[in-house]
Amino acid sequence: MDLTADDLAGVVDLFGALTRTELGRACSELAFKAGEDVEADAFAGDIEEALTSYHLLSVADHDERPADELLVVGPAAFPSLPEGAGDLPHIMDVPDRTLADETVARAAESQFREDAVQAVQAGDEDRIASLLDASYDLEAWGAVELDAARDRLDDA
Known part of the structure; x- marks a missing residue:
């Protein structure tokens, strides 16, 4: 499954913030919904590229669990929702997060x-x-x- 950096930002935007693992799992869920069997790790390169291009930002120093890096939508993103992404909050058990x-x-x-x-x-x-x-x-x-x-x- 091909996801753009804006697609990744759209998925993150649904939740406010996600860990890399959660974003990979969300992408894997989207692939499954599209009839593909893709492991969460397969999206690591796409996530890294989105970070490099500032579509996503990594926040390591925050109040929630400082040991866990959180990804948030970055300034270069125009978040878009891939097909089926609207169902992700119902599929995944991810806490609501808001970073200052x-x-x-x-x-x-x-x-x-x-x-x-x-x-x-x-x-x-x-x-x-x-x-x-x-x-x-x-x-x-x-x-x-x-x-x-x-x-x-x-x-x-």
């Missing part, structure tokens, strides 16, 4: 800064360009200040 905007923004800013440093150190021009684009999405989306990181990317 400040917590999510702090995680997004931290991740962006880390990604920027790695891209500059690697001299990865494609990644630098995508991060520059993402920086504007991030600033419009949440209370983050990325001027210094953007300057570093511009200079690279």
Whole structure:
């Protein structure tokens, strides 16, 4: 089953936040509903790509269970619901989760800064360009200040 980054964001948006394991399980359920037998692990690469593109954000430091990373909808996402996704809240036993905007923004800013440093150190021009684009999405989306990181990317 092919799911776009926006599809993954739509699934996460149904619940507010999901762990990677829960999102993989949700994707596996969607595949099953479409007549495919796909293990949850098969979606790990898609989830990682959605994180890289800022369609999803990872929040590790939160109040619920700090040991569990939670995925939330990111600033680059235009969440869409894959066929059958509306049934997922009835199929899966996932608690309602709400993370504070400040917590999510702090995680997004931290991740962006880390990604920027790695891209500059690697001299990865494609990644630098995508991060520059993402920086504007991030600033419009949440209370983050990325001027210094953007300057570093511009200079690279």
